[in-house]
Amino acid sequence: MKLVDKFSLWFIGVMIFITPITAYICYYNLEKNINKAEITHLKELNVRMADRLSRGEAMNAIALKGTNLEVVKLAAALPQNRVQVQKTDNLEEDSKGMLSLLTVHSYFDIKGQPYRISSYNYIPSAKQIYSVILDTVFWKLLLIILCVAITIRLVSQRILHSLRTTMKTIQGFNVKNRVQFSRSNTREFKELNSFLQKMTDKAVDEYCAIKEFSENASHELQTPLAILRNKVELLSETAIEEEQALLLGDMQNAIEKLSKINRSLTLLAKLENNEYTVSEQIKFCKIAKEVLAAYEDRIEMKNISVRTEIDKGILLKIHPVMADMLMNNLLGNAIRHNVQDGSIELILTQKQLTVKNTGLPPVMPTEELFQRFKKSNQCSESVGLGLSIVKQICEVSGFGVSYQYRNQQHILQVDFQPRTREEMKLNRQDNLAPALV
Amino acid sequence: MKVLAVEDSREIAVSIRDFLSREGYICELAYGFEEAREKLALFTYDCILLDIMLPDGNGLELLKFIKKEQIQSSVLILSAKDALDDKISGLEGGADDYITKPFHLPELHARLRAIYRRNRLAGSNMVSFNEITLNTDTLEATVNDIVLDITRKEFELLLYLVVNKNRVLSRQSIAAHLWGDYTDNLANFDFVYQHIKNLRKKISAANGADYIATVYGLGYKFHATSA
CATH class of the missing domain: 3.40.50.2300 (Response regulator)
Structure with a gap:
């Protein structure tokens, strides 16, 4: 429900609650005042009549005919209450009940003779007043609801304009760029904007700090690594015994691994920061062939048979360094985890890249191998970041990637035009199934 | 220099x-x-x-x-x-x-x-050591004037060894030299070993001296005086 609708509903609810109360007050006052005015008027008439009587004018029934006065000589003494008011509804002559008859009896003592002077008049009946008020209230309520419904939208567009701008700004927010929120003269929006301004500025600052950290970490770690490696190299050329040579060899292995981990983690950080953004398309088929050539000698040594199906003119929007790394990791894995005299199939089409290779069956669900430091063989020499890098590259480039093990073959597939996310998820679940069985 | x-x-x-x-x-x-x-x-x-x-x-x-x-x-x-x-x-x-x-x-x-x-050497493309001569332009290696039938990688390996003669070359360094960035995922030591083995075989087939030695635990060394 929109904010404006909520406000409208509340307002209309209040109106519906208030209206009967005001209608009653209106009715009550109206009736009271009409009666009061009429009674005063009739009283005066009676007094004037009494004056005339006291001046000796003869007031018989004939003289009073056609007026709304009645003069009666009383045999009894004057009642205590000199003025009496009587109201009669349901008159015979008024079948619709629109009128009431208001009669005022005044008692006078004129020259020792007690008189009762009565005057009367027709006034609108309570029912009549009531129906008029109901009518008015109905129209009033209707008009208010209509006006509110129509104008609130126009007004809210103006009042909520600032909120809308803020929402638009926040939607387009990216940690890489600072955003400026618009000014508003509404206090709440002012507070919201200043809060969001602080929050986004902080996010941008943090992002910059992390980015700087990953850049610095790479540099700061690489220098001591370089020192370590070079010193071990120099040390290994001095006169050393077998025992020391073995120790140095182990150190060299560790340094090598450390340097690879450092490089991979820095690379992953860079990928996450979207530092390899591209606008140009490159020939992916060319890169695939180049990387394959770089591994040629090792493929031969492991006596792996390679079958390639590489279509021509495959243009992809991907950074050349990333394309190279993607192929490098996929092919490297296919060779590394292959068996002697195994086989590799490399199929590259406009839609997807598939690398199939023989190898030992996976010991864990294949999808889990995309996680960092997950290895099919935990004590193996590899770092366990290759597939994480593959996944990250695919995510950055908007490709889909899946890993299945079928018919004794590891199948890694990169979809250049992935379908909707839902379909991808389904697809992924399908892939998981055989691995789990 | x-x-x-x-x-x-x-x-x-x-x-x-x-x-x-x-x-x-x-x-x-x-x-x-x-x-x-x-x-x-x-x-x-x-x-x-x-x-x-x-x-x-x-x-x-x-x-x-x-x-x-x-x-x-x-x-x-x-x-x-x-x-x-x-x-x-x-x-x-x-x-x-x-x-x-x-x-x-x-x-x-x-x-x-x-x-x-x-x-500096006016684009000289010849690197030679005793009976071994390497042409860095044509990637041709000769031993006693006999052209060796070696692959590109074997040529690069031999050149690396000759340039760094009398040095202990770790297997990591050889792998990095031969394959550059394309080494991260592989058990390279077996491949380095095989390349070295093939190279030694080919040099000795051309009656070259066996300069290349294994340094236990560390890697390989090209001895300027044959072992």
Whole structure:
């Protein structure tokens, strides 16, 4: 429900609650005042009549005919209450009940003779007043609801304009760029904007700090690594015994691994920061062939048979360094985890890249191998970041990637035009199934 | 060969000097931008090893200075930054090659020799040692004037060994030299071993001496005096 609708509903609810109360007050006052005015008027008439009587004018029934006065000589003494008011509804002559008859009896003592002077008049009946008020209230309520419904939208567009701008700004927010929120003269929006301004500025600052950290970490770690490696190299050329040579060899292995981990983690950080953004398309088929050539000698040594199906003119929007790394990791894995005299199939089409290779069956669900430091063989020499890098590259480039093990073959597939996310998820679940069985 | 190493890390700079002086090179060190500029103004060098991140300036600026002053030295950039931009701007700025830290010293030496051959020895493409001759242009290797039937990788390996003769070459360094970035995922030692084995076989088939020896636990060594 929109904010404006909520406000409208509340307002209309209040109106519906208030209206009967005001209608009653209106009715009550109206009736009271009409009666009061009429009674005063009739009283005066009676007094004037009494004056005339006291001046000796003869007031018989004939003289009073056609007026709304009645003069009666009383045999009894004057009642205590000199003025009496009587109201009669349901008159015979008024079948619709629109009128009431208001009669005022005044008692006078004129020259020792007690008189009762009565005057009367027709006034609108309570029912009549009531129906008029109901009518008015109905129209009033209707008009208010209509006006509110129509104008609130126009007004809210103006009042909520600032909120809308803020929402638009926040939607387009990216940690890489600072955003400026618009000014508003509404206090709440002012507070919201200043809060969001602080929050986004902080996010941008943090992002910059992390980015700087990953850049610095790479540099700061690489220098001591370089020192370590070079010193071990120099040390290994001095006169050393077998025992020391073995120790140095182990150190060299560790340094090598450390340097690879450092490089991979820095690379992953860079990928996450979207530092390899591209606008140009490159020939992916060319890169695939180049990387394959770089591994040629090792493929031969492991006596792996390679079958390639590489279509021509495959243009992809991907950074050349990333394309190279993607192929490098996929092919490297296919060779590394292959068996002697195994086989590799490399199929590259406009839609997807598939690398199939023989190898030992996976010991864990294949999808889990995309996680960092997950290895099919935990004590193996590899770092366990290759597939994480593959996944990250695919995510950055908007490709889909899946890993299945079928018919004794590891199948890694990169979809250049992935379908909707839902379909991808389904697809992924399908892939998981055989691995789990 | 006279080399100037511009490197702010003293430990790395000293390692480079120690390694290169064993080859008989004269290696001078500069730890900062200004120091390097002074040395370049006063002396001439065959080759400059240039770190990009310097405490008092950027190595790329120094490269501009070298080009502006028309100093004829070859330039090899050393960088801890894996950043592609540095590499491109370095090479576009007139550097001859680029090597990323942490590098292997024999690799640095091999690169240095390669650009030295190209620039200083008037593009000489022959590297020879005793009966072995390597043509770096045609990738042809001869032993006793017999052309060896070797692959490109085997040629690169032999060249690396000859350039770094009498040095212990770790298997890691050989793998990095042969395959560069394409080594991360592989158990490279088996492949290095196989390449070495094949190379030895082919050299001895041409009646070459067996210069290549295994250094237990560490790697391989090309003995200048055959074992």
